[in-house]
Amino acid sequence: MLQSVGGSPKYFSHRTIFNAFKRSLSNAKENLIDAESRKIEKTLLYMEQCIAEENEQNGNLLNFKTVCNREDKLKGIHMNLVKMSYMLKNMRINEQKWLAIYKQISGLHPLDEGLLRGKANKRVSKMEKMDQEKDNFASEKLPPNRAVHDKFSREYNLLNLTACYVFLFKVSMSHLMNCLWLYRTSNYLLILNCCAEFFHFFFNLHRRKGIQKLNFIYLHSGSHNYAENVKNLKSKSNQVIRCGENSTIAYHYEELYNLKYHQIVTCKINLMTRVLENLNYGLLDGVQLAQLANFFCFVTKCGVVSEKGVHHFLSYCWEVAKKEASPSDEVVPKEEVLPNGVLFSQLVNTMYYSKIVHSELASLLASSFRRVSLDSPHLCRRGLFDSCLKLLTLVKLTDQNMHLYAYCKHHILRGDPEDPTYASNVCNFLFVSSIVGLFNPPLMKFYVNFLKKKKDKATFKNSTRHKIYYTLLGWDIVLNRFIKRVTEERRETIDLAILNFESKSVHYLFSNKVLYDFSDLSHQINYLTLFIKNKIMLKKEGKNYYLSQTVIFHMLKKHYGNAIYEYVTNEKIPLDVYVNLRTNDQQKNVAIEFNGRTHYVLVLSKGGDSTDAVHYTMRQNCNTKYKMWILSNLNFYTISVSYYFWNGLHECQKERHLLHAMRHL
Incomplete structure (x- = not known):
């Protein structure tokens, strides 16, 4: 590669450029680790101040030393996260200090230890052996609380960074939930903004190139029957996840539970839902309304939709x-x-x-x-x-x-x-x-x-x-x-x-x-x-797994042997299920589409009756109607299966409904 420096050309080999890129990447990782380490140390310092002010009787809370390991910074971060976890689990402070700690913990961005170590993972086993050899000598110099540290780590399985982060977020939110009723409107908005910050981190993490798309998460709304959707979710490992009636997440992407930090997301969702239920819109001033509008805009764009929360917010804005x-x-x-x-x-x-x-x-x-x-x-x-x-x-x-x-x-x-x-x-x-x-x-x-x-x-x-x-x-x-x-x-x-x-x-x-x-x-x-x-390049590296589409495919496959899952037409239009139907010497191309929640717009409108009740109408969004219209003009017979109708059927009715639709094309 040629570059002009001082009027004379200078050549850089590909190896030189590659090494420069590696150095830049290494520096970026170091900066990321250093920034996270500083945030953790700052949070620990504040927690120690809170404990000192409350005159805690548990001496172990202040006996832990904040670790600064320059040789292995990730190990130092791990030790400090364990310390923070122990303090969170055992400290007793007032609700305002819990809120301040929650805010600081929400500012942490979980580090991926495997990704950051890179090639260093190959040397982990050697390092572990060296650590074991030094254990006997080092144990004499360790502070007396090392035993408490190790016992706590084993008891709560805090053996890596991910486990520590999950534990920290869950415990801090649990404490917050216990005193939620004590907070004011400004405190609620702070909690919501912290939730939004983590949703942004989580969805960006799982929308990277090469990772299967994470769909929108629609939250259960107990007062509206349109939100009663999926109750049995199945992962790729065929493990059935049951969502009970009290579950916040009633309809979501079934891969959620396979994703990293999903435990934090589900806790954040529950916390957000509780806050929105407690929020008194009548107490909002103009500035707070603008903050709430920004929250709903940001969170829904990230991919988390509280149907009941959005409904109340839009209705209030209309009033x-x-x-x-x-x-x-x-x-x-x-x-x-x-x-x-x-x-x-x-x-x-x-x-x-x-x-x-x-x-x-x-x-x-x-x-x-x-x-x-x-x-x-x-x-x-x-x-x-x-x-x-x-x-x-x-x-x-x-x-x-x-x-x-x-x-x-x-x-x-x-x-x-x-x-x-x-x-x-x-x-x-x-x-x-x-x-x-x-x-x-x-x-x-x-x-x-x-x-x-x-x-x-x-x-x-x-x-x-x-x-x-x-x-x-x-x-x-x-x-x-x-x-x-x-x-x-x-x-x-x-x-x-x-x-x-x-x-x-x-x-x-x-x-x-x-x-x-x-x-x-x-x-x-x-x-x-x-x-x-x-x-147009359609990527099909493997079959995507969607519960409802797969169920529909297997039901049709029993009766129509040529049914194809995730079929792509000659016009490069993807279909959930395709069947080449032959009846009475006629051939019909049948496209079966399962339309989930994102295929519909929920329209809220007030009726003209004396009760002035809110009416809910589900209508197909513009993209879905346009696709169905194109298919119908390309000599396809289309069957649209709406999620709210499908999930309202018993298992024995679902197959009967599909066969009835196929016979009446």
Whole structure:
């Protein structure tokens, strides 16, 4: 490799570059270990101060020495974590000090000992032998509390860093739960933020490249029957995990219990649930409401959704908005209530990621958006565009909400092509437009030209490439199966086609002039669809294990021998189960899809009756409806199995339901 230094070229070998990379990685590991060690020592110092102030009678609590092992820093951290565990288990302090300790412990980021040691693991056995040889000599110099240390480690199995971290988090949260009722609103928000911090660490840890995707965790809500879902979960080892009626986690990814630190996550979830149950929304001030909004936005985006908590939060925000709309006897239209840019984004993101939509609040946000100037300088246009695009997928598409689409379109057409986010914005907008049923031929002409310029230069992420492909696939269907039916003289004057995926009806808006060349656009889309299709790489390193999909597959396999699990169509669309059905000399391609919680949006709306009760409606999200519509236009018969219906059936009814659906295709 060539590099110019001082006007003369200098060559670096690959080995030199590799060694430099190794040094950088080693330094990064050292910095990570040092930072964690400092946090642990700081926490220990605070705990010792708390014990001294409480005049504890247990002398062992202060006899432990904080270890500083420069030769083996991880071993020193392990010793200090054991010390901290012993102190946590035996100290007696007041609730405010427990809260302060919990905050500091929540700031710890568990270290992966095996990953950090690397090649050092090969020398572990030699080091252990050397340690054993020195034990007799060293035992004479060890402090008297070493026996207590060893006994405690064996009793609670604190033999490695992971076990210590799990023990620390669980014990600190257990103490906190015992005095939860003593805390104020500000304390509750602190606890929630600490929970959010660990969720962020946990989900980032298990969303790394090469690790199976961790799905959203939806928490049990006892007051709503829609949350009563999976009760028997099975891991890859076929060990059945039973979730009782009192379990917080009623529907979640079955691989959760195979993941590292899952014990901490489940405890954090229980703590979060208890805090949300105790939280009095009526005591929140404006600053605290903003903090709570930030918490729900952050946690739902991480992947933890408390259905009951989100429901109460959105309902409270709606009540606040109504009061702000009518501060006195003067009634102000809802359109006049405009949340600030940050709160607007947080509310939209909370509904978008949780798949829980408060219809009145969503309508308020959409209508308030009507007042925003398209070139508004006081709001972040990037953030506003993202929020508007997400809101477009949450509200019911009506004439009153078309201004959301108009704003996004304006943002794209007026955008700066040199902006690093511009390409992804264009792709996201056209994809969202397609899944909500808005097809604008002139805009598609712009998109085709954009892709033709980018196809050989830009390197799109795999997720973006999929969005491009499904956008083009949908457009190919719309042009050749819907717009093609329009008379030739009007076909090329279509300005917008609004498609209803359920009824498969189309409403057209026409211009008074020709806007595009139908044949050319159709040809270009077909070419780009094939081009992007060949670029898509579907990874199938092994069968994924999903309980419900697997059960459905085995039930169908008994009756249809050609049933295939996790089938990929010629158009590269993945299916849960595929069956080539042959009946009466006819052949039918059948796609069976199990739609879990993330395939649906839970819509909360207040009825017009005298009780003003909240009504709950489950509707398929835009992505799922779009996929089903594409499959139906590719000569597939589709069977959608909803999770809430499936989990409500007895085992004997499930197979009967599947066979009945297959016979009536």
